[in-house]
Amino acid sequence: GAGVSQTPSNKVTEKGKYVELRCDPISGHTALYWYRQSLGQGPEFLIYFQGTGAADDSGLPNDRFFAVRPEGSVSTLKIQRTERGDSAVYLCASSRLAEETQYFGPGTRLLVL
């Protein structure tokens, strides 16, 4: 079946702009995670959804970052007033249940100029 998909695959924006990154998890997966991977680093946790609710948003770096999952499927990561330091690959992962294996999407590469 289809894996986790993320759009866009690449996004270039200017400092101060607003961006939205989309994640389509595997059908039926209730748990959804966002991670951020900076150059030369491993992925770092941002936020975890169980169904529609954000069960853990402790990894969001500041209040410019926000994520939603209104119908318990697709999720959108929103970044306001982007900064150059936000440039990274944003990864989405999903699992059927939280305690099971996480499957990763290909990521969205964000570049803030």
Place this chain on the structure above:
Amino acid sequence: GNSVTQMEGPVTLSEEAFLTINCTYTATGYPSLFWYVQYPGEGLQLLLKATKADDKGSNKGFEATYRKETTSFHLEKGSVQVSDSAVYFCALRRPGSNYKLTFGKGTLLTVNP
């Protein structure tokens, strides 16, 4: 807090050489341990995992044993192939942490023919 330390890369080997990538961790409780692999141009894929002490995870000729006494989960393969060239990430998941993964920085492996 939780952390994962991997050996620094890059690692360059000839085909059929023996591979070891060291991984040690710091965590409270009894985490599950994982190796993920990222092939060029692809997303993160689970390579193997172990959920309790002395468990051995294995897949595609790779192995890693969960050593609680040394807090380690070293990745090994007896004979690498060119197709094993990728970035390898060690990760842990601590019980009660909403199942989020904590990753190491990754180790780039290049296998030459």
